[in-house]
Amino acid sequence: MEILVCVKRVPDTSENEITVNKDGTDIEREDLVYSVNEWDNYAVEEAIRLRDKVGGSVTVVSLGPEDAEEVVRREMAMGADKGIHLMDAAFEASDGYGIATALKAEILKGSYDLVLTGAQADDGAGQVGGMLAAMLQWPFAALVNKVEVADDGTLKVGREIAGGNQEFSEIRLPCVLSIQTGINEPRYVGIRGIRKVASVEIPVHGAADLGLSLEAVGAAAARVKRLDYFLPELGEGAEILEGTEEEIIDKLIELLKSKGGIK
Numbered sequence: 001m002e003i004l005v006c007v008k009r010v011p012d013t014s015e016n017e018i019t020v021n022k023d024g025t026d027i028e029r030e031d032l033v034y035s036v037n038e039w040d041n042y043a044v045e046e047a048i049r050l051r052d053k054v055g056g057s058v059t060v061v062s063l064g065p066e067d068a069e070e071v072v073r074r075e076m077a078m079g080a081d082k083g084i085h086l087m088d089a090a091f092e093a094s095d096g097y098g099i100a101t102a103l104k105a106e107i108l109k110g111s112y113d114l115v116l117t118g119a120q121a122d123d124g125a126g127q128v129g130g131m132l133a134a135m136l137q138w139p140f141a142a143l144v145n146k147v148e149v150a151d152d153g154t155l156k157v158g159r160e161i162a163g164g165n166q167e168f169s170e171i172r173l174p175c176v177l178s179i180q181t182g183i184n185e186p187r188y189v190g191i192r193g194i195r196k197v198a199s200v201e202i203p204v205h206g207a208a209d210l211g212l213s214l215e216a217v218g219a220a221a222a223r224v225k226r227l228d229y230f231l232p233e234l235g236e237g238a239e240i241l242e243g244t245e246e247e248i249i250d251k252l253i254e255l256l257k258s259k260g261g262i263k
């Protein structure tokens with residue numbers, strides 16, 4: 001099975017304090033520590049496990065500036081066979097549609113059976129996977145937390161549904177799946193793996209290599225324009241009940257009664 005996994009380089013929220021920039025257009029990106037989007041790391045792990053079970057190869061692709069190469073290399077150190085970096089000034093300020101347009105063009109250059117994305121990335125729109133499937137006219141399953149390949153080669157996917165319910169479906173290949181966190185336990189990337197891929201050449205494709213006009217991607221093609229970026233005003237915060245355990249229980253009961261929570 002030929003699998004492509006889309007991976008995004010994002011600020012590592014466990015390593016950075018995220019603030020809004022002076023213009024209020026984005027987060028402050030100076031001096032941030034970046035890593036691979038958490039959901040995408042699960043998707044790569046799932047792709048590696050599928051390949052190891054049924055054969056084929058795993059390719060990772062990332063669209064972004066020069067530094068995006070580091071996440072491609074990291075996921076190759078994890079076990080992906082090939083990497084592709086999509087980089088072009090024309091891609092800057094793309095919305096999800098522009099990003100999906102470039103990824104689709106790259107996908108059509110290859111011959112993939114399965115494309116995996118994360119369920120969402122740092123901007124949290126959760127739109128690239130679904131758009132990609134629609135553009136390719138391939139079937140799509142979102143929030144996938146189980147993938148199985150039957151002996152006859154058919155693919156079965158489990159999806160997380162609200163209320164803790166689970167759905168299990170058969171999906172035709174080629175298809176796109178957006179992967180939910182927790183589907184597996186991503187393997188540790190050791191220094192040996194990183195050294196192994198340190199000098200592997202990663203092809204870089206720009207808009208022209210993908211046969212895309214400058215109007216198809218970037219700010220010119222963005223159909224959703226970001227107007228503002230801000231922290232919402234803080235509410236009044238939590239009320240901390242003080243006193244002994246008994247007093248706190250009494251106060252809590254009074255509070256719930258006053259709010260109509262209990263009679």
Ligand SMILES: Cc1cc2nc3c(=O)[nH]c(=O)nc-3n(C[C@H](O)[C@H](O)[C@H](O)COP(=O)(O)OP(=O)(O)OC[C@H]3O[C@@H](n4cnc5c(N)ncnc54)[C@H](O)[C@@H]3O)c2cc1C
Pocket residue numbers: 006007008009025026037039040061062063064093094095096097099116117118119120121122123124125126127128129222224225226227
């Ligand atoms: C300065 C700035 C201005 C922006 N302006 C706008 C704007 O005007 N309108 C707007 O809609 N957005 C805007 N964005 C958001 C930006 O375009 C988003 O990165 C993009 O829309 C993808 O959204 P997401 O992170 O929510 O991805 P999601 O759709 O949440 O990501 C889902 C999955 O898609 C894949 N994926 C996403 N991005 C990539 C990538 N780069 N490479 C490979 N795979 C990827 C990954 O597998 C990921 O897990 C702006 C961003 C910046 C930094």
